[in-house]
Amino acid sequence: MSLLLNRNIFGNPANKENVLTRKQAEELFTSWVLNARLQLHMKQVAQLMKSWAAEKELLDEAAQWRWEMAGLLHDADWDQWPDQHCKKIIEELENRNIDPEIIHAIASHGPLYFGVEPETNMDKMLFAFDELSGLVHAYSLMRPGGYETMDLKGVKKRLKEKSFAANVSRADIDDACKRAGILLDDLITFIIPRQAVVK
């Protein structure tokens, strides 16, 4: 089984800025993703993408939604069709004439697995948030206070423990920070409070 997408061009440039409405995206999300844990992960990544677009990239609301949509749908096919991840969601969005930028971001959220390099800031941030978000959430679940009182130091300690959330690739996290040109500490500090509000 290979997850390699074996291509580098996604979508059609004529579809620039085409998006699903929030309602359409939510319909796809709830019909494709039945697993509540995975749903939460995707919502968390969506929130982080939207927050980054607004606070760091200073993008307008339409662009913020494009970032959020990439986060919300990046694992849409993982629940029911893991052997087709992320080919199936990419094809779905291509058939629905969605902005190639969003599709490329989804296609490059695991460069080692899908063989597509993150190029844009949207690509790079989706890759950076994906694994780290999961580790921060796993940490929240083992703390009596959850996200409250969680700090950078605690997250970094867990990152160093290889047995903690062992499926989260530390190499991917380091790689993603380098590609995005951000410090790991800054990324963790950004994630904690913004992810805490996602239910």
Ligand SMILES: [Fe+2]
């Ligand atoms: Fe994924």
Ligand SMILES: [Fe+2]
């Ligand atoms: Fe993910």
